[in-house]
Amino acid sequence: MPQLRPRRSTLAVPGSSQKMIDKARGLAPDALFLDLEDACAPAAKDQGRKLIVDALNEGGFGDIVRVVRINDWTTPWTHRDVIDVVGGAGAHVDCLMLPKVQSTAQVQALDMLVTQVEKSEGLEVGRIGFEIQIENAQGLLAIESIAAASPRTETLVFGPADFMASIQMKSLVVGEQPEGYDVGDAYHHILMTILLTARSHDLQAIDGPYLAIKDLDGLRRVAQRSAALGFDGKWALHPTQIDELNDIFSPRQDDYDHAEDILDAYAWHTSSEGGARGAAMLGDEMIDEASRKMALVVSAKGRAAGMSRTRTWQPPS
Numbered sequence: 001m002p003q004l005r006p007r008r009s010t011l012a013v014p015g016s017s018q019k020m021i022d023k024a025r026g027l028a029p030d031a032l033f034l035d036l037e038d039a040c041a042p043a044a045k046d047q048g049r050k051l052i053v054d055a056l057n058e059g060g061f062g063d064i065v066r067v068v069r070i071n072d073w074t075t076p077w078t079h080r081d082v083i084d085v086v087g088g089a090g091a092h093v094d095c096l097m098l099p100k101v102q103s104t105a106q107v108q109a110l111d112m113l114v115t116q117v118e119k120s121e122g123l124e125v126g127r128i129g130f131e132i133q134i135e136n137a138q139g140l141l142a143i144e145s146i147a148a149a150s151p152r153t154e155t156l157v158f159g160p161a162d163f164m165a166s167i168q169m170k171s172l173v174v175g176e177q178p179e180g181y182d183v184g185d186a187y188h189h190i191l192m193t194i195l196l197t198a199r200s201h202d203l204q205a206i207d208g209p210y211l212a213i214k215d216l217d218g219l220r221r222v223a224q225r226s227a228a229l230g231f232d233g234k235w236a237l238h239p240t241q242i243d244e245l246n247d248i249f250s251p252r253q254d255d256y257d258h259a260e261d262i263l264d265a266y267a268w269h270t271s272s273e274g275g276a277r278g279a280a281m282l283g284d285e286m287i288d289e290a291s292r293k294m295a296l297v298v299s300a301k302g303r304a305a306g307m308s309r310t311r312t313w314q315p316p317s
């Protein structure tokens, strides 16, 4: 599993609001995106590009992942977003987020355009990554080839609001179950498809926004579901959502300690000093190579979240 940057929380920041951009500087999400798409009105796109370029060049966002969400290819704006943002502040952009992706060609077109702008600006070619939003029926049906379309891609991001509109789900409450569907989780297939595709291409799987920003219980309920499946993080639309998400998408301390214990114990038991055994006991639990793989996941997420152990494992004396 490649080491990707942590993205437990991704803060959405409207690109045309200087006030919100300034406010974001004092916050500590793992990532943020400056939005040129749906949170930036059509008449404010030019102004948004200027504000974003200035903000990125000015800096002050700490070491978080800096993303710009550009407009999708069905609009008149995508090429200008890329030329202005990468041309004006490319060295300070970690990723571009492409919304409403429907086909491989859309990702490839973005890759070609970004490559050309990087070359013309003397930037390192290929450094800027992509975040790909899956938020309509076409995107989900083509997800396998979309995920493989560019080596720049780092994440597949579920866009629940657009997705609900795309499939005509009978609800306006984003992230919550549609009334009348009482036999399970209406989002399970979508989330699982995104997760499986992300994992099979070594990408991160990110859950999208929860719009009821005052309802932290609701946020927790929905975020815990995607975290439990294996997602890496979720969007924050408001600063109060950030800490909740950082917590929910980090391993519990006890699970992290346990994972590190498994790694140490298994390394020792499989060594010649420990008897070169492929299966061994850790307390009451039998561990083997599959346990090591599961522990590696939890350990990697814990380390990326800056966690440290509260105990150490000792070989039997």
Ligand code: GLV
Pocket: 099, 133, 135, 158, 159, 160, 161, 162, 163, 208, 209
């Ligand atoms: C996000 O872009 C969404 O549509 O939910």
Ligand code: MG
Pocket: 038, 099, 135, 159, 161, 162
């Ligand atoms: Mg959307």
